Amino acid sequence: MTVVRDTHHEAAEAPDAKDGWPDDNVALARLLTDRSSCRAFRPDPVPRETTERMLQLAQRSATWCNTQPWQVIVTEGEATERFRRALLARATKSVPPSVADQEPDLSFPTAYSGVYQERRREVAWQLYESVGVAYGDRAASARQTLRNFELFDAPHALIITSPTELGVYGAIDCGLYLQALLLAAESLGLGMVAQAALASYGPSVREFFGLSDNRLVVAGCSFGYSDEQHPANSFRSRRAPLGAAVRWEAS
Ligand SMILES: Cc1cc2nc3c(=O)[nH]c(=O)nc-3n(C[C@H](O)[C@H](O)[C@H](O)COP(=O)(O)O)c2cc1C
DSSP states (O other), X not given: OOOOOOGGGSOOOOOOOOTTSOHHHXXXXXXXXXXXXXXXXXXXXXXXXXXXXXXXXXXXXXXXXGOOOOEEEEOOHHHHHHHHHHHHHHHTSSSSOOGGGOBOSSOOOSOOOHHHXXXXXHHHHHHHHHHTOOTTOHHHHHHXXXXXXXXXXXXXXXXXXXXXXXXXXXXXXXXXXXXXXXXXXXHTTOXXXXXXXXXXXXXXXXXXXXXXXXXXXXXXXXXXXXXXXXXXXXXXXXXXXXXXXXXXXXX
């Protein structure tokens, strides 16, 4: 009899602090395991010194040919408020907000099928359930999606751009940078969420910040201090086990 295992929905075993692993590894495991996307923030601003520390650490990211292609805009104070208003106005230009109205510089995925669709649905439902959006309530789920453009009330946003001429690999380098930012934020007690949503309207973001046409808007983040009591921050997304991602070749 063939036993079919649903490997895609088995939770990945979290790396833990098992005896024998070096302290640095245990510290990294903790950062990777404890970090999660923050989708509700307290209003308190992050001291410039702390944000600079996070950015300095992320500067150490590896890049192809050490090009370090990212340019980053960080908003504080009134600039965050202006950006929030501009983004929301752009996102609600078409009513209801529509995917057809988006103009990302880098194409968004054209489809999610199989396990990708399952994982995407699962995490979406974890979020909706946490904030009380009922299955099938499209107005409420659209409202939750719009929270992206309100920066989830964060006191800061961050936009990452890459030079057009570096193409896909410039964007990959920015992805590594993004991961480093997320871990650095976690290590500093900050909440952060990576947001492709902030790249939905490339031309508008470029215009807002006065960026030249040869910079691609790759992604953005909202960050600050997590509102830990907020239901949107109450769930943890799952990961597939190694077997679903890795194939060993030994001979
Ligand atoms: C490149 C990238 C883009 C993302 N875009 C969004 C986004 O637009 N809105 C959002 O709420 N989360 C976004 N996320 C967060 C993912 O949904 C999240 O990382 C994933 O579900 C795993 O959950 P975790 O971060 O809590 O571990 C993005 C993450 C990445 C890496």
